[in-house]
Amino acid sequence: MHLASFIVRRLLQLIPTLLFILIVVFVLVRLLPGDPASAILGDRALDADVERINRELGLDRSLPVQFAVFAKSVATGNLGNSIHLKLPVAELIAARLPITILLTVMAALIAVLFAVPLAFVAALRRGRAADSVVRGAFQVGLSMPVFYLGLILLTVFGARLGWFPVGGYGDGFLDHLYHLFLPALTLALSLSAILMRNLRAAIIGVIDAEYVQFARAKGLRPRLILSRHVLRNALISTVALFGLSIGTLLGGAVITETVFAIPGAGRLMVDSIYGRDYPVVQGLTIALAVLVSLTFLLTDLVQAWLDPRVAR
Amino acid sequence: MTQAPALEVRNLTTTFAGGRLTAVNDVSFTVLPGEVLGLVGESGSGKSVTLRSIMRLLPASGAVSGHVRWQGRDILTMSDADLRGVRGGQISMIFQEPMTALNPVLPVFTQIEENLKAHTDLDRAARAARARDLMDLVGIPDAARRLKEYPHQFSGGMRQRVMIAIALAGNPTLLLADEPTTALDVTIQDQILKLILDLRDELSMSVVLVTHDLGVVAATCDRIAVMYAGRIVETGTVRDVFAQPAHAYTRGLLGSVPHAGTERSMLLSIEGTPPPLDRIPAGCAFNPRCDFATGPCRARVPVLEDLAPGRSVACFNRTAVTAAGSPV
Numbered sequence: 001m002h003l004a005s006f007i008v009r010r011l012l013q014l015i016p017t018l019l020f021i022l023i024v025v026f027v028l029v030r031l032l033p034g035d036p037a038s039a040i041l042g043d044r045a046l047d048a049d050v051e052r053i054n055r056e057l058g059l060d061r062s063l064p065v066q067f068a069v070f071a072k073s074v075a076t077g078n079l080g081n082s083i084h085l086k087l088p089v090a091e092l093i094a095a096r097l098p099i100t101i102l103l104t105v106m107a108a109l110i111a112v113l114f115a116v117p118l119a120f121v122a123a124l125r126r127g128r129a130a131d132s133v134v135r136g137a138f139q140v141g142l143s144m145p146v147f148y149l150g151l152i153l154l155t156v157f158g159a160r161l162g163w164f165p166v167g168g169y170g171d172g173f174l175d176h177l178y179h180l181f182l183p184a185l186t187l188a189l190s191l192s193a194i195l196m197r198n199l200r201a202a203i204i205g206v207i208d209a210e211y212v213q214f215a216r217a218k219g220l221r222p223r224l225i226l227s228r229h230v231l232r233n234a235l236i237s238t239v240a241l242f243g244l245s246i247g248t249l250l251g252g253a254v255i256t257e258t259v260f261a262i263p264g265a266g267r268l269m270v271d272s273i274y275g276r277d278y279p280v281v282q283g284l285t286i287a288l289a290v291l292v293s294l295t296f297l298l299t300d301l302v303q304a305w306l307d308p309r310v311a312r
Numbered sequence: 313m314t315q316a317p318a319l320e321v322r323n324l325t326t327t328f329a330g331g332r333l334t335a336v337n338d339v340s341f342t343v344l345p346g347e348v349l350g351l352v353g354e355s356g357s358g359k360s361v362t363l364r365s366i367m368r369l370l371p372a373s374g375a376v377s378g379h380v381r382w383q384g385r386d387i388l389t390m391s392d393a394d395l396r397g398v399r400g401g402q403i404s405m406i407f408q409e410p411m412t413a414l415n416p417v418l419p420v421f422t423q424i425e426e427n428l429k430a431h432t433d434l435d436r437a438a439r440a441a442r443a444r445d446l447m448d449l450v451g452i453p454d455a456a457r458r459l460k461e462y463p464h465q466f467s468g469g470m471r472q473r474v475m476i477a478i479a480l481a482g483n484p485t486l487l488l489a490d491e492p493t494t495a496l497d498v499t500i501q502d503q504i505l506k507l508i509l510d511l512r513d514e515l516s517m518s519v520v521l522v523t524h525d526l527g528v529v530a531a532t533c534d535r536i537a538v539m540y541a542g543r544i545v546e547t548g549t550v551r552d553v554f555a556q557p558a559h560a561y562t563r564g565l566l567g568s569v570p571h572a573g574t575e576r577s578m579l580l581s582i583e584g585t586p587p588p589l590d591r592i593p594a595g596c597a598f599n600p601r602c603d604f605a606t607g608p609c610r611a612r613v614p615v616l617e618d619l620a621p622g623r624s625v626a627c628f629n630r631t632a633v634t635a636a637g638s639p640v
């Protein structure tokens with residue numbers, strides 16, 4: 001079928017993407033100022049010790065050789081060991097990344113739950129009071145920096161009212177959800193503002209379309225017309241935007257995890273960059289890049305499902 | 313001859329922008345059972361808005377007044393629930409551009425089936441069978457397979473057939489066709505028109521056919537109503553109106569159609585274009601473009617007057633126009 005060959009084609013396209021990611025990560029890390037040996041040993045390290053560390057880490061070899069070694073080990077799932085924590089990077093990522101993924105998924109869900117109904121309210125009452133209120137409120141959400149919004153939510157709902165914990169991750173899945181709610185909300189607000197605006201415009205573009213008029217002429221119920229004929233067509237562009245926003249959302253997770261003291265991949269990334277922990281930074285970047293690529297793949301599949309013309 | 317009309321439109325007036333623009337102005341006509349009525353005019357004459365007003369399918373800025381009598385009730389005042397029963401069930405509508413009127417992301421089957429679900433008591437299996445029958449009825453081969461396909465996988469003519477199949481799903485007794493062949497090749501046009509006529513006979517429907525193409529009217533319609541600037545200016549049987557147009561506008565329209573088999577002559581064309589809605593001239597709206605216009609035409613709006621039963625015209629100089637003869 002169309003869809004099956006589309007999926008295969010899309011999976012094959014992932015290969016060059018991943019190779020490119022590897023190259024970029026490899027180069028970027030080496031362009032960072034400072035070097036791991038002096039970060040480990042401090043400013044007054046002896047040259048001999050620096051050389052020994054570089055040799056241990058393989059940093060004394062030529063760049064192409066370093067890349068070959070790097071690519072081979074990544075391909076076998078070995079991302080090296082953290083310089084500071086002395087743990088396998090893969091293990092670190094396996095422990096921290098799920099927290100970030102959970103945070104991102106929660107934020108995405110909250111964003112969608114806000115955006116879709118409110119986009120309908122705004123679009124169907126275009127130009128009236130409800131539209132202005134919804135759009136005005138979201139404009140505020142959109143223009144506020146994530147860390148500032150996080151601090152406000154933290155102060156009000158965490159510290160002042162005591163409804164939510166002020167930080168940490170908790171124990172057990174439900175406790176995780178409870179701890180992640182405020183940070184997820186923080187992350188979600190700007191995304192839902194973007195999605196709401198896009199979906200509102202898309203709905204307005206679709207609602208006067210001839211096929212919607214035709215659906216009305218068929219005597220269908222308004223609810224069916226909205227869900228089947230309007231929403232589905234309007235979602236096509238919003239889903240694309242949503243997929244593209246996941247990368248931004250992961251970037252926002254770094255800040256949010258810092259504000260809310262959540263031990264996720266974002267925090268790990270920040271700590272590792274400060275500590276020049278190359279293997280961790282590399283491994284995390286690859287993991288996040290793969291995650292984003294898979295999100296794009298998923299987005300494309302959802303789009304192909306929504307719109308059969310995409311999969312041609 | 314004194315058959316009760318299937319549809320009776322009385323004093324239909326449609327305005328936009330809070331009443332400042334009048335797209336349809338005091339339009340009245342009837343459609344008899346089994347009859348094909350042609351609603352004719354240039355772009356912007358209000359014929360499509362008339363159709364949509366009958367079905368209350370206007371954007372929020374549009375306001376309709378008058379009466380649309382259908383089976384003893386007035387469509388313009390009935391409840392939304394009753395209206396849903398009429399729309400697609402008793403009265404169906406097909407649109408000009410099947411590419412945009414069919415939902416691009418839904419398979420054809422869904423678009424037929426949702427109509428069956430809304431207007432019949434058929435169960436799932438019966439709806440699937442009926443959908444195949446409808447595809448057969450409108451002449452789409454290989455129905456079972458094509459039902460799974462999407463509109464973009466059909467050719468223009470086949471798409472229009474799909475739209476007709478959807479329109480027929482609720483067993484309507486009146487079909488409103490808004491320029492159903494304008495977007496199609498000429499050869500396909502003929503097939504679609506023939507299909508509509510065959511279906512009219514087979515299913516004993518009435519049809520209101522909106523078109524700007526007098527050739528289409530001549531080939532398909534029983535009666536004709538000519539519209540200009542939102543008003544009906546002339547009505548009658550196609551034979552009478554074509555043989556002896558009594559309104560200068562009708563005469564101009566007829567003169568602008570080329571005819572095969574007759575002696576070569578210059579095509580007449582009507583100078584100028586129809587007025588925009590916000591600048592409709594005083595008096596008869598056609599007077600600035602009219603060769604027959606006289607003083608009264610610029611001062612007063614002519615009303616439709618009966619020339620004979622079923623034949624009426626709104627023109628002060630109809631005697632002069634009639635005397636000038638048909639250009640056909």
